[in-house]
Amino acid sequence: MTRDSGRRRERRGRGGIKQTPWRHYQVPYKPVEILSADQIEAIHDSSLKVLEEIGMDFLDEESLGILKEAGAEVSAGSQRVRFPRGLVLENVAKAPSQFTLHARNPEHSLIVGGNNINFGSVASAPNVSDLDRGRRPGNFEDYCNLVRLCQSLNIVQFISGYPVEPADLPPATRHLDAHYAAITLTDKLWHPYSLGKQRITDAIDMVCIGRGIDREELKRTPSLFSIVNSSSPLRLDGPMLQGLMEMARHGQAVVLTPFTLSGAMSPATIAGALVLQNAEALAGLAFIQIVAPGAPCMYGGFTSNVDMKTGAPAFGTPEYVRAALAGGQLARRYRIPYRSSNACAANAVDAQAAYESEMSIWGAVMGHANWMLHGAGWMEGGLVASFEKMILDAELLQMMGEFLQPLIVDEDSLALDAIREVGPGGHFFGSAHTLARYEHAFYAPILSDWRNFETWREAGALTADKRANALWKQLLAEFEPPPIDPAIDEALKDFIERRKREGGALAA
């Protein structure tokens, strides 16, 4: 296939929906600082005390051995690890403050760090929903369709994980099919799960085949990132740790994200939840750097709160936004890229879904997050991936992406001549200055309906969720997969066939 025909396919693949172009985003504004310098230091100091005095459980023998060797205090017969603060800080300092993740299509590679912000898809939902078929357990067909939407939507810059769990596939080989679909239905970055060593090893082999490179080159030009959640409070489980080590040893990025829901898995104060988040993040990040000094990693912030009456998790709350901003300050204190999310707790693609997501997105953007997980499609606190929510979020993220573009102030844009030409009481609709900007003057939405009420009502009075329903169907109908070298596709299929014969990832 020639380069030109590939381009044509990509254009067609993007369909008839006018969206913003693929681009890289930086936040040109200073981050919102919610913590004073003293408050940052108080949280920093308290979290180091937690690691020194209370310690953290590492539920993996190999990890315990490595930590003991490195100078941590590991009691015999216990999984409790206490960290001298010097050990933590020396190792955390080895983490790179910026790195690039390399996609199969080099145009889709992303820079992680600095004021770069990258938007990812929903990940890891057990259920899937749309307005036609309702809410149902995850399955491979919906998985593939959500992955196709991620490819079609320029604002979805990476696949955050399985958009929905393809629960109809056998657990031991599910990752092989899921990764194959991610590699062939998209040419963007994707995510393997740190569920034991084998799944990561398979992902590393597959991403190497997909890019046509070897492990050494993959180490120099990493492609993979994997979320490692600590089991808050103060635990890291065995499969996560095994996956973490395999990722780090191959130079792939680990995103260490404590799951510190305030009032449940962490104290019922934002400050206390941040202490625990910071302690767990630092312990995990230090461990990554002990295993593989210089390996790319991110500081993940996911602190929110529960409804104290019911224990239900809440997202996009005022507490969530404050924690997102504070998390950015803490990550920057250690000069480590920062991961945040677009989270909401809503059960429907209604006003609540939109306002909780907006709160989360503003917290991430003004907190200078570099990596926004769950950017498009996340609902019900992560229990559902929604087709309509993915379109809604694409609109929210596109709007934010446009807000991040530099504001041009020059002689032409100041428009004194146009103001003079139109004069008091005139109109700018027909002025030459306006006509010259007719096509591209302003952001063109994909979901917003700005028609007047009468026209909107006559056209069916469709609310935003129903308009989103039509949009994802149109995108799927127009989808064409990105080009792939047939030899690479064949090699991927051969690999999967062999690994399935071998039984896949038999042990978790």
Added chain:
Amino acid sequence: MTRDSGRRRERRGRGGIKQTPWRHYQVPYKPVEILSADQIEAIHDSSLKVLEEIGMDFLDEESLGILKEAGAEVSAGSQRVRFPRGLVLENVAKAPSQFTLHARNPEHSLIVGGNNINFGSVASAPNVSDLDRGRRPGNFEDYCNLVRLCQSLNIVQFISGYPVEPADLPPATRHLDAHYAAITLTDKLWHPYSLGKQRITDAIDMVCIGRGIDREELKRTPSLFSIVNSSSPLRLDGPMLQGLMEMARHGQAVVLTPFTLSGAMSPATIAGALVLQNAEALAGLAFIQIVAPGAPCMYGGFTSNVDMKTGAPAFGTPEYVRAALAGGQLARRYRIPYRSSNACAANAVDAQAAYESEMSIWGAVMGHANWMLHGAGWMEGGLVASFEKMILDAELLQMMGEFLQPLIVDEDSLALDAIREVGPGGHFFGSAHTLARYEHAFYAPILSDWRNFETWREAGALTADKRANALWKQLLAEFEPPPIDPAIDEALKDFIERRKREGGALAA
């Protein structure tokens, strides 16, 4: 009535909906700066050039005389006024950078300026809507019910104008009934329209009666604010100017807000629209200060953009947010309090309504707006006041208000003892630290539903708009008007009766 019984009535009047308390809000975060210092000066300089070289039309003979007397260039037989930049800047510098507006209930007085932010209701919609009765022309019954909701909702700190136009009342005396309802159904700040001198004079008389003070005391302790929109580009009409002068001479606050929709009434670039906004605002503010040096006033920013394909106005867009932030920088350059809005273009209380409003609110808050007009209930670019949208916005504003509260970081909130007590793998639900904070640890929403999907579905699967419908009905059912001295009420009624006999405001 004793003070205690008044308190009891107020508590009952707030109903069974648990909302955040009445309080004053400050933005503790630095404003987001979208313009560099050079860009601010470029816009500043261009707008002064507009006033020097192009000029602005003042459609009022008295105003033209005053401006000529003050040193502006007014051509004979023309309404065009050209302003030497010194005249503009010297007068704008006389405006106070902070002042207090005094409500009938002193607890509901508000500080305007600095980092104070105050949230107002919807204003000036010609239509009203709710889910039961649909969309219909404005009328006095709906006007009164919306005013009641403003009193009931603590987060609605002032009445921005007529929430909806009571179009079933005669135009010449409508303001008398509307003001009487605002004074007696609420004890918060309210707004008279600058539609000629007489309506303002009547409002001044009525607010004096309501507060039991004379005009001199009202001048020292202002109560009223009125929006004066320039008819962009570069025009101020006669009734607005007459109202402006009457307000300023009595020391009441004028909010000078150009209506600079980019691509229609202003250039199709944000920079150009800001030049026009700034020129018109400066001309109006300078005129206020020429009429009454030191009179309270605000710099109003309302720049948004149109859909270039249809001319339909859009709000809460990326361009809107950038203009809101830039407007704050310009207002601060002149040390004048800043007015922004919670605007949206949506036709339904759906996801679009929520995300456009969130964008507007974030722009206002991070732009350090002091006065948020249209904070609760605004829809369809101002064509509709919606009962459900008022509840939705109350939730958005409450969340923002909570986000603005200082984050406490001290030994107690850092919670090291709780973390030690719970330890790795434990749970904070039952810890003493959590139990002590059970009631007030986190923001409690009025509209958000955090129940799990199954529970939510069994309870009727109500989306946010339908939940809002139930909430405003509950608030209205539980409404009790704030206490008022019967003698004051009688005096207000006498005043209205006399003024109606006199014909009200016969000329516009």
